[in-house]
Amino acid sequence: MTSRAFRFHFIGLVVTDMAASLAFYRALGLDIPAEHDALPHVEVTLPEGPLLVLDSVETVRSFDPGWTAPTGGHRASLAFAFADPADVDKVYGELVAAGHTGHLAPWDAFWGQRYAVLHDPDGNGVDLLAPLPDPAS
Numbered sequence: 737m738t739s740r741a742f743r744f745h746f747i748g749l750v751v752t753d754m755a756a757s758l759a760f761y762r763a764l765g766l767d768i769p770a771e772h773d774a775l776p777h778v779e780v781t782l783p784e785g786p787l788l789v790l791d792s793v794e795t796v797r798s799f800d801p802g803w804t805a806p807t808g809g810h811r812a813s814l815a816f817a818f819a820d821p822a823d824v825d826k827v828y829g830e831l832v833a834a835g836h837t838g839h840l841a842p843w844d845a846f847w848g849q850r851y852a853v854l855h856d857p858d859g860n861g862v863d864l865l866a867p868l869p870d871p872a873s
Contacts, residue, residue: 813861
């Protein structure tokens with residue numbers, strides 16, 4: 737196989753309500769200007785990572801007229817890592833208190849992380865995680 741020079745560039749989400757989606761990701765801590773709420777396409781640079789790109793349903797249908805929303809459970813999750821397990825609880829609590837949908841309240845996962853799952857306004861999973869202290873130390 738030939739080696740290719742490329743890099744992972746963005747994660748794309750199709751959203752039904754741009755303002756509601758951006759409000760969720762702002763509440764999570766992403767820096768998104770308020771004037772973006774009315775745009776059909778928004779690009780947000782994630783901390784130390786790729787872009788998060790949000791497109792309205794209308795934007796996607798402008799180049800893919802046959803696009804339909806998936807049915808059933810979510811098909812993708814975004815995961816945001818924190819250094820401190822207490823931050824998982826804090827951010828989850830703040831988002832749920834602000835009216836966003838909590839799916840799995842924070843717990844100590846057997847794989848060694850404090851973990852929680854929310855759903856964004858379109859039902860995509862948004863995981864919050866942090867390493868648990870090593871019990872041996």
